Amino acid sequence: MAKQDGSTPPRRFRLLTIPRVLAVLGGGFAAVVLFLGWCLLQVPVGGGLEPTATPATLILENRDGTGFATRGVLRGQPVTADALPHPLSEAIIAIEDRRFYSHPGVDARGIVRALARAVTRGQVREGASTITQQLARLTFLSQEKTLTRKVQEAMLAIWMERSLSKEEILARYMNAAYFGAGAVGADAAARRYFGKPAGELTLPEAAMIAGLLRAPSALSPIRNLEGAQARANVVLSVMQETGAATPEQVAAARAAPVALQAPPEPMVGRGYFSDWADAEARRLVGPLPLDLSVRTTLDPSLQDLAERVVANVIGKEGERHHATQAALLALAPDGAVLAAVGGVDYASSQFNRVTQARRQPGSLFKLFVYAAAMDAGWRPDQTIQDAPLTIGNWSPGNANGRFAGTVTLREAFARSINTAAVRVQEAVGRDKVAAMARRLGVTADLPLNPSMALGTTETTLAEMVGAFGSVGYGHQVRPYLVQEVRARDRALYTRPERAPAASVSPAVQQAMLDLMQAAVRDGTARAARLDRPVAGKTGTTQDSRDAWFIGMTADAVVGVWVGNDDNSPMNNVGGGGLPARIWQAFMQEADRVRTAAAPSGAPNAAPAPAASQTLRGVPRVVDTATLLVDGREVRLAGIVGVGGEFVGPMAEWIGNREAVCEANDAATWRCKVGGRDLSELVLTNGGGRATTDAAPDLRQAESSARTERLGIWAGG
Template sequence: MDLRLSPDDRVDGGPQRKARGQRAQAGSGSNGPKGGKPRRPQNRKVKKKRSGGMRFIVGFAYFCFTMLLLGGVAVAGIVVYYGQDLGSSSTWEVPQRPPNIRVLASNGQLLTNRGQTGGEAVGIHELPPYVGQAVVASEDRRFYSHFGVDPIGLASVGIEMIRAGGITRGASTITQQVAKNLFLTPDQTLGRKVQEALLAVWLEQNYSKDQILELYLNRVHFGSGSTGIEAAAQTYFGISARNLSLGQAAMLAGILPAPSYYNPRTHPDRAAERQRLALANMVREGYITEQEAHAAAQNMDANITTERVAGTEYYVADWVESLMNDYLGEVNEDVVVSTTLDWDMQKQAEFVIKEAVASQGEDLDFSQAAFVAMDTEGRVRALVGGVDYSQSSYNRAVTSRRQPGSAFKPFVYLAALQQGYTPDTLMVDEPLDYEGWQPENSNGRYVGPVLLRDALAFSINTVSARLAIDIGPENVVETAYRMGFSTNFQPVPSIALGTQEVSLLELTSAYAPFANGGYGVVPNVITRITTTDGEVLFEETPAGPGRILTDEQVGMMNDMLQTGVQAGTGTRAQLGNWPMAGKTGTTQRNRDALFVGYTASLVGGVWLGNDDDTPTRVFGGQIPAQIWRDIMAEAHEGLQSAALPGNYVKLQDRVAVPMQDTMPATGTPVTIDQIQGQPGQQPAPLPQQQIQPQQQQPVAVPADDGIGGLLNGLFGE
């Protein structure tokens, strides 16, 4: 059976297909289907084979494109991988620069800067133009043309490293350095470099070039603890960055790659070489001429300051910094603090104290000192927290708390005056035993009956102790608080001898009401706080509890305390023709020696001792009183002498009238005959009795002129 299909059997078969077949045969000629090859259609083009060179070029281009594509994908993957650690760019923001506190003396002189940077931020518009130009020419000469990352610079550094066979220099732009300083750690890793580039591009999109340069200048480290251009200018040249010369700007720009290695103080030759290189870069970029560069490089050694000595004003700056939260809350911007400090008095106090410790400290076994001076309204004019701030920043005037010894006794006597005693009240100096407590005088001797005035002037311990017991220690504590003490006192009899610790600052300020007519004060060192733009954040206003003493009480206290410097233990503090008063203090085993004195203009306190509380061989009436006099003498030059305030007239005529009196709270009979005697003669001690406080008003009894000589012989230093 024949299963072959004929043309008529096909779906497209029929006359038309047949006709096409006939036409094809008709056109085939002699080369038709009977044996010849069909002709090639005449209208088709002939393909030519590619040459070998062309195939290589095309293949190489294809390969490069493929590699580029793959490299782009790889880079994109790396960017995404490390970029995700940064979070969304919508959450990125430039972190706030640590705030700077500029501390000024009362005359506007800079004391120092406080904060993490060592100087305030300055605007790019505040700086001479060549400051930014020097940095750009040295660090990133295509700064104003790239987009945050410099491909040309990267390629240049890459070729350089290939030739050198190792790392030669960095290729980070200024923007990348800002990104690193603001957001990243200094780790040299691929991830950190990728993140740095991403952040740099973001910075360029959100900040102008000048803003980025300003960020850089205020955040970059210049060595020697200075961060930012202002801190660097103050550190190395003692001037503001606003006043930098061309040569100084070039030197600061030159040391940026390695601030420690090129430090102008320790390596001036290296710094000078870097300066010349920076100036040459500025010439190359067209910022300055050759002549300007040559002139700027001359005599730079004379412009570099020696390392600034950390003077005693640093104690004041530390104190100011510690007060910022109390005045402003959290400080979140640069501020300028104007203080009450008298620069000349501060330097005089620093000199006197250092001289005293250097010349006498070793012989008398003391190594430290502190001093506080304030006006009668409590404004601190000078404060020395120690001999050498660079050796110890511990503030012995503000932070340290030591026993004041007899320097606290005036507040015991004041409490007694408020209970009805007077300077002419008679007390008895004799051995005392109160419930097992047996206070003694420093020399172990007793004078018997004595006026309160003389007992305070010669710092007799038993009389102060008797007063505290008679009026009650709680009344002494109440009076101390009223006078401005902040210490948590315990109302025990020993408070009479100054055994509870206080700071020199609060002790000195507590004497101020005696000098100002009875008004309580709060020691103050800050008068004004402003932003760097001049916005006032704080302004000093009168503070304090107001009047706390009567005129008579002020007069009585000044009468007694003047006697102490005229004839008592504080005679070495006498201030020429200036009316003044004060009290010495020496603690057990001479571990602390103090003198606090005042005039109608100033109040000052001095402390000497050792940080480890070891004994000295100094009394309050010796070197502390002399230091007070030497500082105050200069501070009072040009001031008009003024009498101390108060309204009390002491008994001028002392008449020996035979009489008998009963001592308050002791019941001890005392006659006027027991008071009389020759200078230096010690009366026989009166019988010791158990002391029982009584509610009895003291009686003022006149004494003869021999008591002063007697006390001076027994207690005078």
């Protein structure tokens, strides 16, 4: 109560009694017990002590065997408790948990020591969590930094120490830890960075890998070699401090250069090819839990060129033409994918417009119409009417709105006349045209309506490029990307070597080459002309929603598509515009770099012959215009060659006799066997067609064979 003078008396504090103290302590203990019990109950069920199987990881290689990308998480071989890799295990213990063999899972002394060093030296040289705690976190818990997670981590670590030996804990940790660049596990890291198993690492290599555990992505030597080397020096210092390595060993390790043998990080521009190769390799070998090396068909020079050309042309002209996307596919004559660009920017869109986009091919489909006609006995010089036509309620028109009257099939194809193509289809039979398309690789349903001739059925760029190659080269051309799949030193798949199956008869092949060369020389594809023969065809769909050009030379068949993903119209873009210009820019530069474009398994294309160059050797016949002489590809001057039934008689006539080949120009040769000129001999016997730039004597030889109905002209 207040004093009479109005002042307040001082408050009296009661002394805590023993029962109150016990009650407070008991309440606190109960709270701790409840918190620990709650933490234990929150530990995820089913995590654990057994490694999780993962799909195979792929290291993708160019056709020459050099790596260009990795896919997936590398796992390597599991480290076992009875064969811990040295010196890597000592390096990891030194930098991560120097009292690993003496603590019970949680190292109180280590925590105090780490805190003290962090305060006195201003840097952290070792972690406060033990290896056992880190293993608990990796196998059971998340990476969140909360008190609950730290308590769970400690509880699990103590349990692990009572359940597993120290060696088992260390082995499991080395298998579960992430070392950067997609490598999970010590053995995967050793193979990723140094191309060897973990047990074969040298001391400087082991120090570098152990140093990655603190910051694997930031310190990956592929991205940050300087940082990885600095961290490795820290590891070596700690190993010397703890006695894991002698001063002499540390000095020698610092003096020894570390040579990386690592495939590069995935290249964004090659993402479309990588996705395609990844899916194909897994299809071929199945879901094996192994790290795989995949030898692909990729020609890196052509791939870089294709990416650059597509980006440049669309970047400069795309906005003006309202064209936002393009795709390019280049195949060797046997179907090997040399380059594949599935879009303008892989980082923005991984949708592959080479294999996944199904679009209307437009006039490209006329390839099948005219091939079916040639198969039925028609010939390029036959005539057809370009005049108004009505079938039921449908009347096709021409792009220019005009009609030319009577034209040859060559003119109709070259100028892509719609009414003529429909008349040819109706005369030959829609079923015959559809059968030809399926024979040449089109997989979509083909409704047998009259508009089929104008390409209203959706297909992919990959299918269409393969179909054009099949017609132009005379044998089945199906795109493939994988040459070999290996699991370390064991081959799981090797592409079999087999003679390609004939796709069309030699007569059909030669007739279609005639038509396709006319399209480039005189027709809608003039923008694709080169200084050597080119055969091809343009395609444009209604309102310029799709624009295509597919063309071929003796080296490769290349297709280009331009359009918009939302199928919106472009501004008057036809196949003879942007697609043909992209194609020509790619092929002109490809001719200059002269990268290998020979069939898989054959030697690379020969360098451009010098005018005075002579080549000798017993030749092997690839087709009637292509020989392999002394390991080099030789293209005979003046001939568009054929394969199939004509190869055997030519090879039999040559036998084991030597060919003497003289350079004709920058790309072709005149070869003699037994004093006979092979180019003239082939054409005289109807074993091929003369090219548009063939010498007069060769044109005369072709004319003679045509008059006498020899070889490919027998049915003419």
